[in-house]
Amino acid sequence: MSIVVTGATGHLGRLVVEQLLEKVPADRITAVVRTPEKAAGLAGRGVRIAVADYNAPESFDGLFAAGDKVLLVSGNEFDKGRVQQHRVVIDAAKAAGAALLAYTSAPGTLKAALADDHRGTEEALLASGLPYVLLRNGWYHENYTENLTPVLEHRAVVQAAGAGRISSAARADYAAAAVAVLTGEGHENRTYELGGDEAWGFADFAAELSRQTGQEITYRQVSVADYQGILSGAGLPEPVAAILAGVDASIEKGELVVDSGDLSRLTGRPATPLAEAISAALKG
DSSP, X not given: OOEEESSTTSHHHHHHHXXXXXXXXXXXXXXXXXXXXXXXXXXXXXXEEEEOBTTBGGGGTTTOOTXXXXXXXXXXXXTSOHHHHHHHHHHHHHHHTOSEEEEXXXXXXXXXXXXXXXXXXXXXXXXXXXXXXEEEEOOBTHHHHTTOHHHHHHTEEEESOTTOEEOOBOHHHHHHHHHHHHHXXXXXXXXXXXXXXXXXXXXXXXXXXXHHHSSOOEEEEOOHHHHHHXXXXXXXXXXXXXXXXXXXXXXXXXXXXXXXXXXHHHHTSOOOOXXXXXXXXXXX
């Protein structure tokens, strides 16, 4: 029996594999990647590397084995039919007799277009009859802390979320939740709504940045249409810009507030506070 992680060289997948290595022998972990060169470090630590692509169904033939626990990390190719990509993995896992398939989804409260592919994948997974876990990951701190340069340059947090709040957490927190499910027992056919312990708004984000940098940074609210234009102007493809602007509209409606407590219960510790993520980003 192996624990198989797809998208294993991505931001989240790599963290999952790193944390799995602290819990189980390396030879029980399979990292599924498209570019094996990116996984050389994992291979050097004894992790089995499997090369497969969501867009090439045949590449998953024989990849899984009976009894495997699989983490399907959602793809990020918004223009390539993500539900069909994910169904390739689900079908291959079912054919092999996998013991569990966990999927990184989105909060059940999220109605933005971003959630459509996640809902479609959830439906395909439930219809497959595989034992499943839905890891409905909330927003990541890193969505806002990974590129602070323009914020600090203009001394403004520019968003279209009004006074809406977000229960975000660090990627490492969500990775820890996935590891808990993959290495634990009794998670079959469960849905976990995952988010940080404290919801925050962008005025809070600007205030914390001000506190940590000693600069006066403000929250500048713009319309969803203007925000989409800003994202497009920054080089994002139009469909991606539209999806992200739509998320801000959902934030304003409170759709990314997750107060279930599932994340800290699964990991056995508090979620990473936003202030800590900001501090790490400023030092980084």
